[in-house]
Amino acid sequence: MSQSTTPIRGSRTRGTRGVVPVLAFAGIVVAVMQTLLVPVIKDLPTLLSTAPSNATWVMTATLLAGAVATPIMGRLGDLYGKRRMLLTSLAVMVVGSLVCAFTDDLLVMIVGRALQGFAMGAIPLGIGLMRDELPREKLGSAMALMSSSIGVGGGLALPLAALTAQHADWHALFFGSAGLGTLSIILTLIFVPESRVRAEGTFDVLGALGLSAGLVLFLLPITKGSDWGWSSGTTLGLFGAAAVVLVLWGVLELRMTAPLVDLRTTAKRSVLFTNLASIMVGVAFYAVSLVLPQLLQLPTSTGYGLGQSMVVAGLCVAPLGLTMMLIAPVYARLSAKYGPKLTLILGMLVIAIGYGAGLGLMSAAWQTVVIAVVLGAGIGLAYSSLPALIIGAVDPSETGAANGLNTLMRSIGTSVSSAVIGMVLANTANHVGPVAVPTMHGFRVSFLIATGAVAVGLLFALLLPSRGRAAATASQKPQLRASSEEDAALERATEALSPAGFHGRVLDPAGAPVARAKVTLIDPRGRQAGAALTDHEGHYALAVPGDGNYVLAATASGHAPRASSAVHPGADAAVEVDLALPGESGVPA
Secondary structure (H helix, E strand, O other): OOOOEOOOHHHOOOOOOOHHHHHHHHHHHHHHHHHOOHHHHHHHHHHOOOOHHHHOHHHHHHHHHHHHHHHHHHHHHHHHOHHHHHHHHHHHHHHHHHHHHOOOOHHHHHHHHHHHHHHHHHHHHHHHHHHHHOOHHHHHHHHHHHHHHHHHHHHHHHHHHHHHHHHOOOOHHHHHHHHHHHHHHHHHHHHOOOOOOOOOOOOOHHHHHHHHHHHHHHHHHHHHHHHHOOOOHHHHHHHHHHHHHHHHHHHHHHHOOOOOOOHHHHOOHHHHHHHHHHHHHHHHHHHHHHHHHHHHHOOHHHOOOOOOOHHHHHHHHOHHHHHHHHOHHHHHHHHHHHOHHHHHHHHHHHHHHHHHHHOOOOOOHHHHHHHHHHHHHHHHHHHHHHHHHHHOOOOHHHHHHHHHHHHHHHHHHHHHHHHHHHHHHHHOOEEEOOEEEOOHHHHHHHHHHHHHHHHHHHHHHHOOOOHHHHHHHHHOOOOOOOOHHHHHHHHHHHHHOOOOEEEEEEEOOOOOEOOOOEEEEEOOOOOEEEEEEOOOOOEEEEOOOOOEEEEEEEEOOOOOOEEEEEEEOOOOOEEEOOEEOOOOOOOOO
């Protein structure tokens, strides 16, 4: 049978109209939950009839739930279907919104806000769906838009939430979020197909519990440290407990055959430095979100405040999110030509320029708009680069979990930024009676801290492997591998298959059999329909779901991958296809 080399991703279905805007809309909706209550945050103690220190739990609950849910939902998506878990995340968010909409009780409100935060897992799930469903030419800008939706949603929510809070009961914010979530569920059901790419194995319950406990113990003192005191026994004790729990969790994960988070993959240079850079980008993103609204709303009697209303302040900051959204196609062109590492570096440099210029551009409202636009462009480029770097370094069956972990790193960055910037503004504030008024000095120090974080992130970005080296490293390893448990499952499946379907041998350039090569079957719609490992004589067997044109892709350590087209007539026919691998990676056969 004749064989022809075929680009696997390029053969994906073209029936994907609506997938990108619908998934991006879902990302924006869940990101709105993070800043939904910012316009009324100072009024929460009165609205909920509680002390200010208790009212902050309404914000903290959303952050903690989002941090816990993001990696867990990513892994569940890899195992049981990314679309299914996306719909689950959105449904939980809608329930949480309705819980909040009908209560003024603090405890019930905290529960509802935690359920809203659970939806943050939708963003890595959306990125995973895009990778599985979209053709190569659409993937770059689509993932950029999805990744940037975190900032887009947060930026656009501020003026809209402020307008709503000024002219309606504050519970209308929750009814609005429930409506947006319901609309997102309906659109997802109509336009987004389920991915057929699955990881083998079972869900790591102990790993999920350990990671959840470690994250809560770590993030809780970060968010509440300013209230409890950074040197208090409670704060230090929780940090110590977090260190112990996370170390024990890491030991457990290394011993698991199908862990929640593959720490060996996470420790790879390309993944490790991408995640570290993500933390720094998160720090830089949240600093401007904290500083500019306060500067804009401070009265002009302070000598530096701009005296704007809550709505105007939100509108001045909104270009941050809009620019992040509009920069997605620019990123796609740059990344296609120069690679995501360079676009990440470029984004970091633009962020540094924005903060540097911002040190002298705080005396008029239009200047804050300029700052927002420049920083939005830089953060948009940086955020857009992160999923491409992660996806280029991990197996497709681990996309959800890997991007979930990366999203978690960004959340940790924003949490650290909130704590550090908040502490700086509090320590540099002028006290007028019981009121602490932030100073221009505090705002500038905050910008300098963000610039320092960008400098550290730039160092991490420079340490990433170049595109050529990363590609060579990837080609030396079998692709689409989730775990050793998956290998065992593939071997059992291969042994159990009947002669019907595709079967044959994988051979090296000299004609010798290649053992434990992985053969992946891509169906006529461009989706993975099966996979098998060759035996010690190079034999493989794959069942087919029906007739049609298929692609058989073979990968093995030390060889470049080979993809060949083949036609199957369906029914019980057996079609033999031998796959000859090229020479060693980077060496012509």
